[in-house]
Amino acid sequence: MTDSSKVLDIVGHIGEAISENAQFLTDLDAAIGDNDHGVNMARGFKKVEEDLPGLKDKDMGAIFKKVGMDIVSAVGGSSGPLYGTAFMKAGAAVAGKMEIDLNDFLKIMDEAISGVQLRGKAEKGEKTMLDAMMPARDAMREAAEAGKGIKEVLDAGVKAAEDGVEYTKTIIATKGRASYLGERSIGHQDPGATSFMVMLKAVADKYEE
Ligand SMILES: Nc1ncnc2c1ncn2[C@@H]1O[C@H](COP(=O)(O)OP(=O)(O)OP(=O)(O)O)[C@@H](O)[C@H]1O
Ligand SMILES: [Mg+2]
Numbered sequence: 001m002t003d004s005s006k007v008l009d010i011v012g013h014i015g016e017a018i019s020e021n022a023q024f025l026t027d028l029d030a031a032i033g034d035n036d037h038g039v040n041m042a043r044g045f046k047k048v049e050e051d052l053p054g055l056k057d058k059d060m061g062a063i064f065k066k067v068g069m070d071i072v073s074a075v076g077g078s079s080g081p082l083y084g085t086a087f088m089k090a091g092a093a094v095a096g097k098m099e100i101d102l103n104d105f106l107k108i109m110d111e112a113i114s115g116v117q118l119r120g121k122a123e124k125g126e127k128t129m130l131d132a133m134m135p136a137r138d139a140m141r142e143a144a145e146a147g148k149g150i151k152e153v154l155d156a157g158v159k160a161a162e163d164g165v166e167y168t169k170t171i172i173a174t175k176g177r178a179s180y181l182g183e184r185s186i187g188h189q190d191p192g193a194t195s196f197m198v199m200l201k202a203v204a205d206k207y208e209e
Helices: 004-020 022-032 037-055 060-075 079-093 102-120 130-145 150-168 177-185 191-207
Strands: none
Touching: 004 022, 004 037, 004 060, 004 191, 022 037, 022 177, 022 191, 037 060, 037 079, 037 191, 060 079, 079 102, 079 191, 102 130, 102 150, 130 150, 130 191, 150 191
C-alpha cells in the first residue's frame, strides 16, 4: 500500500527527473518537432511542485486531478492536454482513496492510456508517448499476474518503456508535428515516449529507495 505522502514524494521526484532531462527532451523535439517538449514539461512540473504542499492529506483522486490540471494549464502544446488528461482520468479511477495498491496502479495506467487516446486519437505504432506507455502497462500487468511484487513490476515497466522508446526510432511518425517529416522521422526517438520513460523510471527509483 502506498499512502498519499509517498505519492506526493514520487510526484515530486517525477518533477525533478523531468527538469534534469528538460534539455535532452527539448533536443529530441528539436530533431522531429518544434524544440519545446522538455521546456513545456519542466514548466508544467514546476507548477505541480508549487502545488504539492497544498495536497498533503488529500485523497488520491484530488492529488492526481490537481497534477493533471496543472499540466494542462502550464505545459501547453500537445503533450499538456495529453498528459493532463491522463493524470485527471487516472485520478477519477482512484477518487476517495487514501492509499493505493498494485491493482490501483495498474488501473491508473489503463486510465492514463485511455485519456491519451481519448484526446490524441492515436494507436500504438504512430511514434508517440503511447509507444512507451502501452508496452509498459502490458509488461507491468503481466508481471503482476505472474505474482511479482511492486518493485519487480515497476522494473518490468521501465524496461518495456525503454524498449518502446527504442522502437520509436524505427517507425514513421503519423501524429503531431513529427508527422510532417514522414520517412525522415525514422532514426529519431520520440520525445513524448522518452518523457514517459523518464517519468516511470522516476516512479521506480523513488519507490525503491
Ligand atoms: N495525437 C497524439 N497522441 C499521443 N501522443 C501525441 C500525439 N501528438 C503528439 N504526441 C506526443 O507529444 C509529443 C510532443 O509534445 P510537445 O510538448 O512537443 O507538444 P507539441 O510541440 O505541441 O507537439 P506536436 O507537434 O507533436 O503536436 C510527441 O513526441 C508525442 O509523443
Ligand atoms: Mg514540441
